[in-house]
Amino acid sequence: MSxxxxxxxxxxxxxxxxxxxxxxxxxxxxxRVLSSxxxxxxxxxxxxxxxxxxxxxxxxxxxxxxxxxxxxxGFVTRGAVNPRQEAEPLAATGAPTGEYPVQAVAFDAEAIQxxxxxVFEHGEAQSITLxxxxxxxxxxxxxxxxxxxxxxxxxxxxxPGRHVxxxxxxxxxxxxxxxxxxxxxxxxxxxxSVVMVFAR
Amino acid sequence: MDDPFQGSAAWRGxxxxxxxxxxxxxxxSRPASSIDPTLPLRAKGGDRQAFAELVDVxxxxxxxxxLHMVGNREDAEEAxxxxxxxVHRNLDRFRDDARxxxxxxRILANRCRTVLEKRKRHSVVIxxxxxxDRIGAVQEAERDWTEEVYxxxxxxxxxxxxxxxxxxxxxxxxxxxxxxxxVGLSALRMRVKRACDALRVRLTEVMRDE
Numbered sequence: 001m002s003x004x005x006x007x008x009x010x011x012x013x014x015x016x017x018x019x020x021x022x023x024x025x026x027x028x029x030x031x032r033v034l035s036s037x038x039x040x041x042x043x044x045x046x047x048x049x050x051x052x053x054x055x056x057x058x059x060x061x062x063x064x065x066x067x068x069x070x071x072x073x074g075f076v077t078r079g080a081v082n083p084r085q086e087a088e089p090l091a092a093t094g095a096p097t098g099e100y101p102v103q104a105v106a107f108d109a110e111a112i113q114x115x116x117x118x119v120f121e122h123g124e125a126q127s128i129t130l131x132x133x134x135x136x137x138x139x140x141x142x143x144x145x146x147x148x149x150x151x152x153x154x155x156x157x158x159x160p161g162r163h164v165x166x167x168x169x170x171x172x173x174x175x176x177x178x179x180x181x182x183x184x185x186x187x188x189x190x191x192x193s194v195v196m197v198f199a200r
Numbered sequence: 201m202d203d204p205f206q207g208s209a210a211w212r213g214x215x216x217x218x219x220x221x222x223x224x225x226x227x228x229s230r231p232a233s234s235i236d237p238t239l240p241l242r243a244k245g246g247d248r249q250a251f252a253e254l255v256d257v258x259x260x261x262x263x264x265x266x267l268h269m270v271g272n273r274e275d276a277e278e279a280x281x282x283x284x285x286x287v288h289r290n291l292d293r294f295r296d297d298a299r300x301x302x303x304x305x306r307i308l309a310n311r312c313r314t315v316l317e318k319r320k321r322h323s324v325v326i327x328x329x330x331x332x333d334r335i336g337a338v339q340e341a342e343r344d345w346t347e348e349v350y351x352x353x354x355x356x357x358x359x360x361x362x363x364x365x366x367x368x369x370x371x372x373x374x375x376x377x378x379x380x381x382x383v384g385l386s387a388l389r390m391r392v393k394r395a396c397d398a399l400r401v402r403l404t405e406v407m408r409d410e
Binding site: 007008009010012013014016017018029030032033034036037038040115117142145147153154155156157 | 236248249251252253255256257259263264268277280281284285288289345346349353365368369396399400403404407
């Protein structure tokens with residue numbers, strides 16, 4: 001910021017607007033956003049096509065060639081394909097299906113991974129990773145991010161069910177989550193913590 | 201303007217560019233990025249955890265900006281959520297050498313503009329829904345100050361509010377704001393100056409009374 005922009009009133013306005021407490025990290029809100037992201041359908045075929053083949057500009061000649069080509073293909077293949085005639089008869093389902101075939105799709109809610117947030121407080125750690133039965137207790141797979149307020153956090157997609165986990169601090173120290181129930185067993189010398197993930 | 205990836209008015213007109221534009225304006229005066237620069241690239245490569253970390257780190261800033269822009273929590277949260285969905289959908293368009301924050305804020309600013317446009321059409325009164333709760337516990341003088349800040353902010357034209365917030369609250373360089381808004385540097389400086397003038401005029405008296 002240049003000197004001429006320094007102004008005690010503007011500085012105070014900035015401090016006021018920056019310190020709004022209602023924008024403190026909100027783990028539930030973050031989880032909601034992630035759920036929305038994971039559930040969002042992927043880009044449509046056209047969108048993907050456009051993303052992949054972004055042509056800076058199509059010349060008039062190029063557009064003309066493409067148009068003529070499309071018309072030619074349409075003329076040559078006219079009558080060769082008639083999807084309505086070739087469509088299989090609809091399966092008798094007992095319910096009115098209308099003009100379009102309806103296909104039953106198997107949907108297994110238990111197979112959908114749920115974004116699950118982990119938060120751990122450790123002021124002196126240099127690195128923290130999340131380990132558990134969901135990543136074969138491998139320390140490098142799921143690092144936590146340190147937030148400015150000293151909390152460490154990560155959000156990982158987990159299958160619904162019971163999971164045992166712990167935090168690996170500085171690559172050597174395995175600590176249970178003090179805010180979660182203990183697992184009751186000590187596979188790695190210490191009790192782990194338990195997180196229950198529910199299908200929505 | 202609904203689709204941020206189509207570019208703002210200044211970017212249309214036949215010429216298509218990569219984002220962000222490579223110009224001589226991109227200099228070292230930009231504020232340091234607060235995110236790990238490898239996160240967007242890992243997310244682009246399909247690493248879901250990296251994307252989750254991006255959301256985790258950027259959510260508070262994004263919500264703060266959206267709240268100040270649209271004025272109520274429900275719309276702000278919707279704009280932020282929509283922004284992250286769009287970011288995720290279009291990660292494959294994110295250039296490896298680009299910086300993530302201006303890209304995110306460009307999409308977010310467009311979502312906020314869309315909210316404001318919709319609201320204009322429906323003539324809904326802008327309210328800072330959280331202000332009473334938020335300032336309930338502070339001293340009375342501070343409460344008056346905060347209320348007044350929000351009142352003045354609310355009266356600013358949205359383009360001035362946007363420029364002011366990006367410059368002074370998000371501490372972005374003018375070059376980045378230009379990439380976010382699609383507005384030229386001189387026009388941006390004028391918007392920020394006008395916003396500062398309005399705030400200064402309206403708030404000087406409040407500050408004197410404290």
